[in-house]
Amino acid sequence: MATRQAATRAVTLRTGDARDLAIVDALMTQAFDPRYGEAWTRSQCLGVLALTGVHLTLAFVDDVPAGFTMTRSVADEAELLLIAVAPDYRRRGVGTALIRAAIAECSVGAIAKLHLEVRAGNDAVKMYVTHGFAKVGERRAYYRGKTGVAYDAHTYSKDINS
Template sequence: MATRNILLRGGDARDIAAIETLMAQAFDPRFGEAWNRGQTLGVMAMPGVRLMLAYVDDIPVGFAMTRTVIDEAELLLLAVVPATRRAGIATALLRSVEADGRDAGVRQLHLEVRAGNEAVKLYARAGFAKVGERRNYYRGADMQAHDAHTYLKMLA
């Protein structure tokens, strides 16, 4: 999908309905990656959490959520609806996360991703390096366990 214009804007708890819809579309329940409303709102209320939403033609198509503590940040969630993938939306969100981190003095950006997730290619292209593994971290709707891989990118 070629997009004409990706608009990024900061968000907050008032965007919970959009976030829930995006997660339902972006995360396959077989893998247990999506958060429920309580988890999402609980994390959003924590200090240092930032939400960035992506829009195409005034329609929310993705988001990124990060948490910064002193000089480290973690990309908690990055989601793009399947119909708009491979159009630069995830890259735009990731670049925004990195720019915000640099502006805030973040030196290290961490993330975790399910083993086998196609997003690993995005993170590798962006300069993230695999630094660890969490065995059986995710539990899907069928209770099958899936490993998570942890990645790191130095920003400073």
Template sequence: MSTSLRMVELAPGGATDIAAIDAVMSEAFDPRFGEAWTRSQCLGILGMPGVWLTLARAGGEVAGFALTRAILDEAELLLIAVRPAFRRRGIGAALLRGVIADARGRGVTRLHLEVRAGNEAVALYGAHGFVKVGERRDYYRGRTGQSFDAHSYAVAL
């Protein structure tokens, strides 16, 4: 599979894309960490005001997505995922840049996210100006009951 950054297309998504985002989550999130959302959680939030879904397509396939919620002048990147076969090709960075641009366009001045401690995506967030602002102990629960800390990050837009 050959995918380059030039072939990444970002587009808005919605509830009709739930099967695609569910498929991405099942591939992208390791169940031992408890980070993925259920289909009903995704559908529930997609209907809320200020929520938007961004899909990344590469080679005609949904390669990743980002789910974001804005309230007044702040937003939170709720989920971002890239299918393993499409990683290390700039898709996560393209999604993050797209979310930042969309948030700015909505009048957002600060973007937040939360990530499991030890998640390698922290390097991507740091490269886009995010800084650690907090920590939640034992936030994520994996399928075996093991808990993992969550770190909160934010960037001024």
């Protein structure tokens, strides 16, 4: 019988950059099921990281990469472009630490809203709702996996000052 692992001792966050793309690639490979088409390529990540207002945050547990977020801020709004948590670290506080850090980063700046999109049926929706995100829309056939099957995305938004 499988036992649930104890809660993560401590999640350490640090700002990342293009030099961390090998870590980002490895985490996406672990975290994103290819049948859904949610992972980005290294060149997509590199291109986005070069844009103004993009922030990469890496999460570590005992110096082991456990997750990351990539956000982009424009004017008074921000978007959570990517969030990935390695399967071994799910439900152990890593995703929560990353979401809280993204929200805190928005609070420090002049950001009024934080947006994200997530594949319909993704278990992470529960975490987003817990942190104050509300569903605001849907994008039909937004994700396309390796087999060509399309999946809808739901869009969520959070008012930062509420």
